[in-house]
Amino acid sequence: MPDVQTQQQQKITIRLPDGSERTHPTGATGYDVAEDIGAGLARDALAVKVNGEVRDLQRPIEEDADLEVLTWDDAEGKMVFWHSSAHLLAEALEALYGDVKFGVGPPIEDGFYYDVDFSDSGRDAPSSEDDLAEIEEKMQELAARDVPYEREPVSKDEAMRYFTEKGAPYKQELIEELEDGTITFYRQGEFTDLCRGPHLPSTGAITYPKLLSMAGAYWRGDEDRAQLTRIYGVSFPKKKLLDEHLEMLEKARERDHRKLGRELELFTFSETVGAGLPMWLPKGTTLRETLEGFLQQEQLERGYEPVVTPHIGRLDLYRTSGHYPYYRDSQFPPILEGEDEDGEEQGYLLKPMNCPHHVMIYKNKLHSYRDLPVRLAEFGTVYRHEQSGELGGLTRVRGFTQDDAHVFCTPEQVKAEFKDVIDLTLKVLDALDFDAFEAQLSFRDPDEAEKYVGGAEKWDAAEDAIREAAAEMGLVAQEEVGEAAFYGPKLDFMVQDALGRAWQLGTVQLDYNLPERFDLEYVGADDERHRPVMIHRAPFGSLERFIGVLIEHCGGDFPLWLAPEQVRILPVGDDFHDYARRVQATLREKDLRATVDDSDATVGYKIREAETQKVPVMLVVGGREEEAQTVAVRRHGSGEQDTQPLDDFAEALAEEVEAQMRGS
RNA sequence: GCUGGUGUAGCUCAAUCGGCAGAGCAGCGCUCUUGUAAAGCGCAGGCUGGGGGUUCGAGUCCCUUCACCAGCUCCA
Numbered sequence: 001m002p003d004v005q006t007q008q009q010q011k012i013t014i015r016l017p018d019g020s021e022r023t024h025p026t027g028a029t030g031y032d033v034a035e036d037i038g039a040g041l042a043r044d045a046l047a048v049k050v051n052g053e054v055r056d057l058q059r060p061i062e063e064d065a066d067l068e069v070l071t072w073d074d075a076e077g078k079m080v081f082w083h084s085s086a087h088l089l090a091e092a093l094e095a096l097y098g099d100v101k102f103g104v105g106p107p108i109e110d111g112f113y114y115d116v117d118f119s120d121s122g123r124d125a126p127s128s129e130d131d132l133a134e135i136e137e138k139m140q141e142l143a144a145r146d147v148p149y150e151r152e153p154v155s156k157d158e159a160m161r162y163f164t165e166k167g168a169p170y171k172q173e174l175i176e177e178l179e180d181g182t183i184t185f186y187r188q189g190e191f192t193d194l195c196r197g198p199h200l201p202s203t204g205a206i207t208y209p210k211l212l213s214m215a216g217a218y219w220r221g222d223e224d225r226a227q228l229t230r231i232y233g234v235s236f237p238k239k240k241l242l243d244e245h246l247e248m249l250e251k252a253r254e255r256d257h258r259k260l261g262r263e264l265e266l267f268t269f270s271e272t273v274g275a276g277l278p279m280w281l282p283k284g285t286t287l288r289e290t291l292e293g294f295l296q297q298e299q300l301e302r303g304y305e306p307v308v309t310p311h312i313g314r315l316d317l318y319r320t321s322g323h324y325p326y327y328r329d330s331q332f333p334p335i336l337e338g339e340d341e342d343g344e345e346q347g348y349l350l351k352p353m354n355c356p357h358h359v360m361i362y363k364n365k366l367h368s369y370r371d372l373p374v375r376l377a378e379f380g381t382v383y384r385h386e387q388s389g390e391l392g393g394l395t396r397v398r399g400f401t402q403d404d405a406h407v408f409c410t411p412e413q414v415k416a417e418f419k420d421v422i423d424l425t426l427k428v429l430d431a432l433d434f435d436a437f438e439a440q441l442s443f444r445d446p447d448e449a450e451k452y453v454g455g456a457e458k459w460d461a462a463e464d465a466i467r468e469a470a471a472e473m474g475l476v477a478q479e480e481v482g483e484a485a486f487y488g489p490k491l492d493f494m495v496q497d498a499l500g501r502a503w504q505l506g507t508v509q510l511d512y513n514l515p516e517r518f519d520l521e522y523v524g525a526d527d528e529r530h531r532p533v534m535i536h537r538a539p540f541g542s543l544e545r546f547i548g549v550l551i552e553h554c555g556g557d558f559p560l561w562l563a564p565e566q567v568r569i570l571p572v573g574d575d576f577h578d579y580a581r582r583v584q585a586t587l588r589e590k591d592l593r594a595t596v597d598d599s600d601a602t603v604g605y606k607i608r609e610a611e612t613q614k615v616p617v618m619l620v621v622g623g624r625e626e627e628a629q630t631v632a633v634r635r636h637g638s639g640e641q642d643t644q645p646l647d648d649f650a651e652a653l654a655e656e657v658e659a660q661m662r663g664s
Numbered sequence: 665g666c667u668g669g670u671g672u673a674g675c676u677c678a679a680u681c682g683g684c685a686g687a688g689c690a691g692c693g694c695u696c697u698u699g700u701a702a703a704g705c706g707c708a709g710g711c712u713g714g715g716g717g718u719u720c721g722a723g724u725c726c727c728u729u730c731a732c733c734a735g736c737u738c739c740a
Contacts, residue, residue, distance in 0.1 A: 113735095125667095125668085127668065127669075128669090212734095213668095213669090213734055213735070214667090214668060214669085214734080214735080215667065215668065215669095215734055215735030215736065216666060216667025216668065216735070216736060217667080217735065217736045217737090218666080218667095218736055218737065221736075221737070222737085223665080223666070223736075223737045223738085227666065227667055227736075228667090228736095229667075229668080230667090230735065230736075232734090232735080258732095258733095262675080263675085269731090269732090271713075271730070271731050271732090275730085275731065275732090321740095322740085323740065326740080327739095327740055329665095329738090330738080330739070330740080352740070353740070355740095384739080384740090386738085386739075387665050387666095387737080387738060387739085388665070388731095389665065389666070389667095389735090389736085389737085389738095390665090390737090390738070390739075391731095391732090392732090392733080392734095396739085485740070486740090487740085499734095504739090570699095570700085571698095572697085572698060572699050572700095573697045573698050573699090574697060574698090575697080600696080600697070600698085601698085601702090601703085602696095602697090602698050602699090602702085602703060603698060603699050603700060604698090604699085604700065604701060604702070604703090605698095605701080605702055605703080606700090606701095607699095607700050607701055608700095608701035608702055609701085609702090610701090611701055612701080618700080620699065620700060622698090622699060623699095624699085632699080632700080634700065639700075639701085641699095641700065
């Protein structure tokens with residue numbers, strides 16, 4: 001029996017997120033603490049966070065600590081749940097497929113995966129839905145045993161011995177890179193895995209696993225190494241959560257811009273025209289040109305000057321810029337005309353970027369420091385031969401139009417120009433009600449100075465200027481070291497599509513390289529020649545990708561000012577077609593895009609059609625309306641109707657469009 | 665580019681073991697002349713992505729090619 005004194009020393013103090021403190025014996029587990037707080041919490045607890053480190057619930061706590069109990073409602077709680085699910089998947093695969101070699105199996109944002117090599121297993125790698133269902137069933141069966149996940153610290157030698165005996169080359173490679181003393185195994189039932197953890201107390205919680213898809217994935221992300229089969233899944237503690245998740249995936253598919261683009265007749269692709277070459281249908285073109293007009297107006301107000309350049313340029317242009325042949329793999333093959341007297345290939349290249357052309361416009365005349373900044377803007381279409389497996393919808397294409405502009409300025413003007421572009425980009429995103437974006441600053445890796453053009457002082461000054469510009473504009477931006485292009489630091493705006501994939505939209509990039517290569521100059525106040533700095537910027541990025549993401553963002557319900565068809569007039573019968581046309585003319589006078597449905601369908605049918613095609617405003621007109629010179633207004637998505645005098649309505653609607661474009 | 669999957673009418677999908685390619689919607693024609701989410705009848709619509717092979721016979725099996733989908737790699 002220990003004396004009182006020792007017992008005192010064996011107490012630890014646990015501080016909870018709300019600031020309250022509890023005393024527990026040394027070696028109490030996270031589960032003990034959760035249970036002490038409440039039985040409900042203990043039941044829901046998945047893991048604990050001890051002094052900022054996520055740990056197993058049943059791991060003893062040896063000293064005073066800040067502690068947070070993690071449940072399904074915490075992102076980190078879900079991660080533990082899914083990580084444990086990945087181990088369960090591995091165990092199921094081993095049970096069903098025998099000698100499989102495991103790569104890594106981490107949790108991800110919305111589920112988990114495991115990379116597996118099936119080449120030595122007794123049967124073919126899983127490929128069908130049925131195979132996945134079989135694995136799922138096995139997982140459920142294994143989970144039902146409700147065995148604990150046991151943590152076991154091992155030495156590097158022990159770890160290596162275990163996986164060598166097992167014949168697990170990928171695991172051996174992972175162990176080689178770990179430091180002795182930091183290695184742990186986790187074991188559930190018959191299955192042991194190299195793993196940092198943490199994990200759930202036991203398998204029983206994973207009652208609803210769902211395997212979603214399979215795909216190849218290179219070992220360690222290196223395309224020169226073996227390709228493993230990656231199995232993606234997700235899992236839930238309750239059926240309701242699984243159902244909700246599947247429903248959410250279904251809804252995401254409904255928002256997919258490829259589906260909506262076809263249904264709303266915005267754009268199309270043709271195998272005969274070529275992969276990744278979108279064709280804009282009349283409605284999509286209207287949408288696109290409305291966006292272009294909006295941006296162009298903004299840019300004119302900010303001192304941008306419009307330019308237009310051709311879609312091709314001589315190879316020499318791209319030799320000077322460095323695009324040819326350096327990026328040859330991602331360019332369409334050049335149009336060759338033969339060799340010059342020096343044996344150099346001559347010909348033309350479809351332009352992969354607009355900048356070389358804009359640079360030549362800058363060089364058209366000698367610029368004074370008084371001219372700067374020179375801002376040349378063009379909706380410039382470029383062509384890049386993206387890898388075939390990369391193409392998809394409008395988000396990754398081979399021919400696309402950038403809302404491109406190049407700013408030529410002095411180093412001192414960089415910060416102000418960045419601020420203006422940030423302001424413009426935020427204004428554009430705001431007008432489109434786009435709030436779910438992230439900003440990323442990409443800086444150089446100072447340890448690899450040789451990878452970048454321009455001296456360290458230049459880069460430091462530029463990175464400071466950009467960082468300050470973002471801060472002064474109230475833009476929260478993540479800084480990524482080593483992500484800069486070789487020619488300069490940049491600021492990107494990232495968004496996610498309906499399926500949660502991240503895409504880069506807007507970009508602002510500083511460039512030290514092209515001014516050098518093209519020997520750009522301006523005459524300073526000192527009457528000497530100086531080198532300007534160049535900024536590439538595109539608030540939308542590419543119109544194709546931007547519109548693709550925009551479609552998914554609003555689910556095809558475009559704001560009134562952007563809707564290709566803003567108003568559809570629905571006469572109740574033939575006798576009212578004339579009045580319908582008069583209504584249309586009145587709206588068109590106000591620059592509103594209005595059509596008349598003069599088919600012989602019933603009113604109910606016409607309404608259904610207009611609703612399905614997401615036309616924002618429907619006007620039903622018949623005898624009553626013609627008599628009183630009114631329209632019966634119905635808005636998309638709302639069954640309500642409201643009769644208004646025609647002229648008042650046209651006026652009000654035009655004002656609504658105006659207000660939206662002003663961003664209010 | 666890589667791994668896996670999928671290609672049937674404009675769209676969404678059927679077609680048992682290899683045995684006559686089918687439906688709904690859309691389209692067109694006729695009837696109806698309509699009052700807030702699908703009127704009725706009829707007609708037409710296909711080289712089953714392309715090419716090759718196996719077979720008495722291929723949408724179905726094999727090879728090849730193209731496109732699309734998921735992921736990986738790449739993304740000036």
